[in-house]
Amino acid sequence: MPWLDVAFHRALIEAVLVGAAAGLLGVQVVLRRLSFFTMAMTHATFPGVVVAAVVGVNLYLGGAGAGLLAALAVVALSRRRGHDPSTATAVALAAAFALGVALLSAQAGFTKDLTAYLTGSILTVTRQDLGVAAAVTAAVALVLAAGHKALTYTAFDHAGARAAGYRTAAIDLGVLLLIAVVVATAVPAVGTILTLALVAAPAGAARLWTDRIGTMTALAVAVAVTSAVTGLLLSRAWDVAAGGAISLTAAAVFAVSLLLARRRY
């Protein structure tokens, strides 16, 4: 496909794919109040990506592996005395990020790599990156569709779901892992902050317009994909960082929803 030889075309496809995955997952993040955990995931994948780059293994594997470790650390630390989940999450976030910065600062080309990590470099995505993004998006859609009853039940009524025979601990961990995977997929292409904006803002905006999970999901995906594509076009028109432009677009949709959807919710 020669159309895919153009870097900007590949960036467009990546924006659509990552937007769809983030929008779908965002519904779970918003309903379960996992925004801060998502933030921690975006930071936690960092040392994994650095180590993977140094050792020479696949970056996605490194990121997802570090995300997995951080997810387990958060679950373990939350059980400690006096540690609510937000403290545990913040501890994991700070530790992982400092580790990544220290590792990276020992390498040459520190500044360049770090910038790419923080703001993404969507214009340099390869066909292989697109393949990974497509596979992850499809997998996320499949898992959410297959498990939507269990996911809704546990998000709404945790104790009731356990009484009804759902293995809530496994489902919770599954959601956390799904977040880690989506973040690991999105970060190398579009940057840490953008990932959080693209997960939280569209679903949060959708929640302001509807009380139905199905409608909310459709809206979230539509907003996320539109924001990603619009942001990309704006970044080309005004010559600013694509990651920042996409985040700002998604945040703007959320802000407008907050103002206009006043009577709902």
Place this chain on the structure above:
Amino acid sequence: MPDVALRIERVTVAYDGRPVLQDIDGQVLAGETVALIGPNGAGKSTLIKAALGLVPVASGTITVLGRPPADARRDVAYVPQADTLDPQFPISVAQVVLMGRYRRVGWLRRPGRADRRIAADALDRVGLADRARARFGTLSGGQRQRVLLARAIAQQPRLLLLDEPFNGVDAVSQDALLDTIGGLKQQGAAVLISTHDLSLAHLACDCACLLNRRMHGFGPVGEVLTADLLLAAYGAAHGALYGAA
């Protein structure tokens, strides 16, 4: 004629334009204990919050010790349900009780020796003087409720508002709470207790206010907590249960 500590006149409270309490009347005299009775969602907590001036009144007036609620807070103590508080919070029982003194101590100053003695006495009255140095969260649910009552006593209030103080409380702590409330009444404090436990209302209170969005009765406990009025407030199912019991 004793003073009226809390007077509620034709009060309506609304959230987002929908009334949750309508046309409520009633009063609590000094040295009197009144039970606020009603099913879940009847508006008991809302009425208590309105008496504290934390929820705006749509119409009618609430007067606390002859003043608007927001101006009388210094003489009013509120006891929340103990299970709304974080059991992991790093704070000792003595520190919790001392919080009752904060308003009188004032901004920028630390509680003095007199404040500490008042707090220690209050803790003694609920029978937990020996647990002063324990962390609040290590106590049982009933003991935590007693600590919160001690905090209210340390405030030296003239009106005491208790929100479901007997929920999930063991027998020992229930007796201790009833004793302490009885003692406060003797000293002339006015007490308003929200509960859905009718036998405790009979045991602890002089008057009852039967509530379910609207008022279904107000007066001496024996006259208000009758099968007919309860049927009206709780609906058929509960009324039948009560009649059968």
Place this chain on the structure above:
Amino acid sequence: MLRALAELLLLAVPAGVVSTFVLIRRLGFVADTVTHTVFPGVVIGFLAGGAGGVFPGALVAGALTAVLLTLLTLSRRVTDDTAMAVLLAGMFALGVVLVSRRTSYRADLTAFLFGRLLAVTAAQLAQTAAVGLLVLAALGLLAKELRLRAFDPQAAAAMGYRVWALDLVLNLSIALVVVAAAQSVGTILVIALLILPAATGRLLSGRLAVITAVGVLAAAVAGYLGLAVSYAASVTYGLRLAGGATVVLALVALYLLALLVRRTDAVA
């Protein structure tokens, strides 16, 4: 080198104290939000007034965020965490977009985000000391009210305290510590200073005073250790390690050490 150590020790005291309140109010996400929203202020300040504009820029952005976050918790229209995530990401993205217009984009971004610990000036030390004193004075004088609000907000309101005003004081204090630390430790690593000291203290004690003391001590010790490690690595092994990162890793090491210590649950 000595200046860097002085800066870290000056930061340790307010950071240890503020982190105690962050812990008991569960404000981990709020603290993280402020560290990110200060970033566009840093960028705008730098673009407008050069290096001297960074501090006032950060100050304005930090104060603005503190007010916004206080309003957000008042309104309760969206769940707090979603709105905070959007605020965090949106403001940070604004900073990135602004800085990406510059030709020295990457070097500037790195300096803003990770600070220049070894390039601390005497003026910065004075700023840090002043901000630290302000925060300590505010939190010290309102300690009992802030503790009551954290423990039992309903009772605090019933006693007539304006809960939103107390919240604003704490949010502003968090913002001030972030602003003070932004130029040396960097905006992103400040979150560690706002979380780990008290989290370490909480592992060892259930008393607030002890938690704060342990927190201040841990932050100070980590400042020294981290700086020493960074220095030794570069002098002895020729390995460049970012100073801010080694300080945070030292703090993490102290935290893990506390995790290993046998825990006792008594308050006394």
